[in-house]
Amino acid sequence: MKFYPEKLSKAQRKFLKELFPEGESGFSDGELLSCGVDASRKHAKPLALVKPHSVKQVSELLAWAQRERMPIYPRARATNKVGGCVPVKNGVVVSMLGMNSILDIDPQDFVAVVQPGVITADLQKAVEERGLFYPPDPASLKISTIGGNISTCAGGMRAVKYGVTRDYVLGLEVIIPGGEVIHTGGRTHKNVVGLDLTRLMVGSAGSLGVITQATLKLLPLPETSASVLIGFENLPGCLKGAEAVFGCGILPTAMELMDRNTLKALKLHSDVPWPEETGGVLLLKIDGSHESVEADLRQIEKALSNEPTTFLEKGSGEDQERLWELRRVISPAAFNLAPDKQGEDVAVPRGKVAQAIEIYHEIGKNFGLVVMCFGHLGDGNIHVSVMYDKSVPGQSDNALKAKKAIFSSTLSLGGTLSGEHGIGLTKADYLGMQIGDTELNLMHRIKNVFDPLNIMNPGKAV
DSSP: OOOOOOOOOOOHHHHHHHSSSSEEOOHHHHHHHHTSSSSSBBBOSEEEEEEEOHHHHHHHHHHHHHHHHHEEEESOOOOOOOOOOOOTTTEEEEEOOTOEEEEEETHHHHHHHHOOOOBHHHHHHHHHTTEEEEEOOOOTTTTTTHOOOOOOOOBBBTTTHHOOGGEEEEEEEEEOOTEEEEOOOOOOSOOOOOSSSHHHTTTTTHHHHOOEEEEEEEEEESEEEEEEEEEEEHHHHHHHHHHHHHTTTTOOSSSEEEEEEHHHEEEEEEOOOTTTTOOEEEEEEEEOOOOHHHHHHHHHHHHHSOOOOOEEEEEEGGGGGGHHHHTTHHHHHGGGGSSSSEEEEEOGGGHHHHHHHHHHHHHHHHHEEEEEEEEEGGGTTEEEEEETTSSSSSSSHHHHHHHHHHHHHHTTTTTTBBSSSSSTTOOOOGGHHHHHHHHHHHHHHHHHHOTTOOOTTTSSSS
């Protein structure tokens, strides 16, 4: 069992204040409380907050932390929903927001070199001004950071065509416990020398080291894009519509699904364009040249002409943002159905999406709860929200039982407990449902190579 300090000694506080002078460290209750929570609403109070501005500071911090056996919790905007950066073993929270420079954008190499505190949307805007494109687009892109996206291997709505964050990380600079600086990968788009430490770091949630720089792959910027919002009478209609789109040879940039409970939540939250008889909605985006996008739109409308739809609305350029705003407000809109939520992000094989959602609805009904499903139909990643009211006796317990039943059903369909949010604290107790003892042991052994004293983000799943 690892020992973790309950408070800082005078020498430890002095060290942190000297390494992180005025404005770069915090020890007050207000500062510590504010950096101990994330979007999961899980919370723990750390012993200190530090805000590095250089690699040298991070390296000296991790050398000190190794000597002192001090837990380290890398953090950025804390938009993750599973308690991934909550400091449950005390220790020092390391805010990477001060390392927020775009160091290079190279149109010839098709790479960007950035520090971890760069906001994802800011990077996208900067590269687009150079005619380039960084595709990963988590829903939190306007506030989340590249470092956080890498640590969680963030996905997003464009993943169906372009993939997820790991597909765009070519190289990393990482500080590991003890203060060593390692460099993985580089600027080349192909590299098969040695083990792939870059991919090992992506998605490791701060459990192996602190990322201080990333080299990212860029693509040419598509000339234009367009979106289509299509309503159907029910969920099977949505799936048939999706099959029709894929069947005509088009790979959408994004393909999002909203079930009847999601539509109900949105109607209570915003003005919605669909008629009353709509029981499910697809939201598609396509991109490319002006000619190809126009041709794809015609193909999509033709493919859907044989399917019973309740409405169809198109948008292009800036006009399509009004359609996507409906998708972006789903999470806050969910609380119109109930004041509390168990939100999960399971994934199933794409052909099992309809079956999975029907099972999830039935689970909700069995426990007297509303289950709301939406998400990335194109890659089978379903956001499942179990809505409940913890002030009603028994509902909290039923929500947890429903969560476990949803996980069991997902795995029985060949799925996974998380498509993009990760495990963190909220799913740690369920990890063994999916991963066997041998595989878990291998993960622990890899973790031990990088972090033998378990000071990096301790208290999480691995």
